[in-house]
Amino acid sequence: MHLVFPAVLAALLFCVGLYGVLARRNAVLMLMSVELMLNAVNLNLVAFDVWLRDALHSGQALTLFTITVAAAEIGLGLAIVLLIFRNRGTADIDRVGRLTDGDEQAGGDEQAGGDEQADGAETVGDDEMEGVG
Amino acid sequence: MNLAAVPLDSTRGFLSPSGVEIVFVLVGLGVLGAALLTVTTKQLVHAALWLVVALGGLAIEYLLLTAEFIAWVQVLIYVGAVVVLVLFGLMLTRAPIGASPDADSGNRWVALGVALAAAATLVTLVVDAFRSTWIDLGTVAGSTKANGVTLFRYWVLPFEALSVLLLAALVGAIVLSRREKKEP
Numbered sequence: 001m002h003l004v005f006p007a008v009l010a011a012l013l014f015c016v017g018l019y020g021v022l023a024r025r026n027a028v029l030m031l032m033s034v035e036l037m038l039n040a041v042n043l044n045l046v047a048f049d050v051w052l053r054d055a056l057h058s059g060q061a062l063t064l065f066t067i068t069v070a071a072a073e074i075g076l077g078l079a080i081v082l083l084i085f086r087n088r089g090t091a092d093i094d095r096v097g098r099l100t101d102g103d104e105q106a107g108g109d110e111q112a113g114g115d116e117q118a119d120g121a122e123t124v125g126d127d128e129m130e131g132v133g
Numbered sequence: 134m135n136l137a138a139v140p141l142d143s144t145r146g147f148l149s150p151s152g153v154e155i156v157f158v159l160v161g162l163g164v165l166g167a168a169l170l171t172v173t174t175k176q177l178v179h180a181a182l183w184l185v186v187a188l189g190g191l192a193i194e195y196l197l198l199t200a201e202f203i204a205w206v207q208v209l210i211y212v213g214a215v216v217v218l219v220l221f222g223l224m225l226t227r228a229p230i231g232a233s234p235d236a237d238s239g240n241r242w243v244a245l246g247v248a249l250a251a252a253a254t255l256v257t258l259v260v261d262a263f264r265s266t267w268i269d270l271g272t273v274a275g276s277t278k279a280n281g282v283t284l285f286r287y288w289v290l291p292f293e294a295l296s297v298l299l300l301a302a303l304v305g306a307i308v309l310s311r312r313e314k315k316e317p
Contacts, residue, residue, distance in 0.1 A: 022244030
């Protein structure tokens with residue numbers, strides 16, 4: 001097989017993933033695009049390993065490692081996204097900018113919204129407590 | 134087209150592709166289309182399902198490159214585990230079932246420009262570099278036996294380090310998603 005076919009497919013897949021990372025707004029969709037980019041790298045590793053006939057099978061061993069690291073990455077990434085969603089009520093990465101410079105106004109608004117939600121939760125909890133009592 | 138009767142040298146060219154190359158290109162087009170739909174569709178759950186198609190197509194590409202073990206690991210971990218995790222993530226962040234118009238951010242045209250520029254550069258470079266390079270697919274390169282032998286003979290230390298990394302990721306995910314105890 002011509003080596004250009006897998007190499008070009010991997011390059012195009014990587015660029016599709018790059019577009020997804022830059023253009024998506026939902027954090028989970030961004031993680032999916034990162035998976036596409038990692039898969040492009042895996043395809044390159046396998047193709048070059050098969051081409052070079054490496055005695056140590058370096059490319060395929062590294063592909064296995066990449067797949068495992070990608071699984072760990074998406075587990076941790078989703079945990080972080082769920083934590084952000086629980087604290088802020090959104091998975092929209094454009095609205096999670098409190099650590100950036102010049103975003104204090106938006107951050108203050110989110111802070112107020114968060115307090116309101118916390119108050120609501122507290123009230124509900126009190127009601128339940130009274131009901132139990 | 135009788136491929137078996139054609140001498141080896143004349144089969145090596147863009148104009149007379151072998152059967153494996155034709156299948157590779159067709160599956161590759163399917164993978165690319167599914168990947169494009171993954172990053173452009175407005176329906177969030179459909180994006181995860183198109184991701185399944187893209188990753189499964191890549192498993193077929195691995196099989197065509199005679200890397201069987203990687204292909205099955207791809208099916209097991211990516212299609213089996215990662216996509217299920219992504220679907221859980223979408224549901225737990227209350228993704229809407231229908232089309233969500235704000236799935237794409239405002240800088241998508243800049244992103245398109247960056248991606249197209251990167252694609253043009255990479256494809257030009259890769260085609261220029263590997264214009265006259267062929268992979269010999271005569272013998273299987275990635276059988277489970279060969280992979281297992283090399284993995285446990287030459288790659289044992291990275292393998293063990295990876296297990297520690299997975300343990301760390303497990304503990305980290307639990308710590309991150311644990312709820313704080315309320316003060317009495």
